């Protein structure tokens with residue numbers, strides 16, 4: 575997604591605002607549209623040419639409410655705008671597309687494997703994997719920061735899910751096909767629909783094989799070894815999950831993990847390309863390490879939206895939302911809300927307070943938050959130790975997606991310290 579700094583002159587006429595078209599996010603100016611909406615129409619209805627339509631909420635408080643109040647806004651019919659109007663077949667049993675209390679029962683045993691204490695054992699392997707990925711950084715005159723950061727989360731999710739390293743490239747690609755089926759670089763079969771179908775098929779078949787493999791050769795302590803083992807052994811209200819439920823949750827974990835973490839770094843360095851003083855402060859002064867990551871999260875907001883459906887008639891800021899209508903919560907817009915963030919279009923490594931909600935809000939708040947944080951800390955430590963600054967050697971290529979704010983490629987020269 576393009577990240578811009580709009581002002582009043584960049585006002586977008588309401589009739590021209592389109593938050594559905596993924597190309598708006600890679601080639602247009604979504605921040606200008608959200609900036610306009612926050613000021614003029616914070617709860618905005620958009621009609622689609624095929625007769626469907628949806629609400630957009632763009633203010634911080636409304637985004638938090640829609641994401642967290644499952645009694646009014648359900649996740650169980652699906653969470654992606656691309657699928658608007660089509661109920662998600664995994665609804666009700668895949669964690670990300672279910673509501674409490676079922677959601678809580680599935681989430682708790684998985685969350686236990688991703689607390690800071692539980693993740694400690696994996697840190698040496700995560701560190702080794704990230705160092706290996708970043709090894710070529712300063713070797714040649716040009717390095718593709720975007721591609722490396724796109725691949726980065728797989729190093730972590732692969733370890734947490736217990737997946738073979740040789741499968742990583744295909745899994746990264748399938749994840750991108752899922753979140754950006756309109757992006758020509760990842761398209762197969764000539765259309766976004768065919769691409770999405772292929773990616774779903776490949777990922778579901780892949781995880782079904784992983785489950786089968788573990789069933790045929792069960793290891794002692796399998797439930798504590800990795801997330802797939804945990805899904806296979808845990809009980810929800812006294813019963814084990816079905817294979818369909820296990821596979822659907824593997825899919826959700828992989829996508830949740832793989833399509834965002836690295837973009838935090840790419841977006842931050844893209845912004846700091848011309849601001850070496852701030853890069854240096856972040857790199858050298860320990861007091862900025864944590865605030866810098868938090869600001870990079872706010873700045874990048876890698877997960878762009880989540881969809882909910884109203885389960886009853888309700889109101890937001892006086893606009894009447896009817897039962898059954900889709901409501902989209904735009905996270906990057908909430909993270910630029912002028913009423914919550916001072917000077918929101920300025921990147922500030924020392925920003926405090928910083929109530930950004932890039933990891934979501936409420937019961938679905940990212941279950942992998944600590945894993946993401948650890949990955950960012952390790953990757954940044956390695957970069958800041960080895961690199962004094964980056965210089966652009968090409969233009970960033972943005973992922974064509976209204977769901978993930980990725981940068982696919984960004985050629986840079988990494989100057990060694």
Ligand code: HEM
Nearest residue numbers: 669670827830831834835877933934938940941942945946
């Ligand atoms: C910087 C990195 C990350 C960002 C920005 C991010 C963002 C988010 C957001 C916004 C949600 C809320 C979904 C909702 O409200 O419906 C979420 C949920 C989720 N995330 Fe993350 N995530 C990150 C890293 C990870 C990692 C590393 C994992 C796995 C290891 C992961 C797995 C998940 C899963 C499975 C959910 C669904 C949780 C639930 O429904 O309770 N994420 N994430």
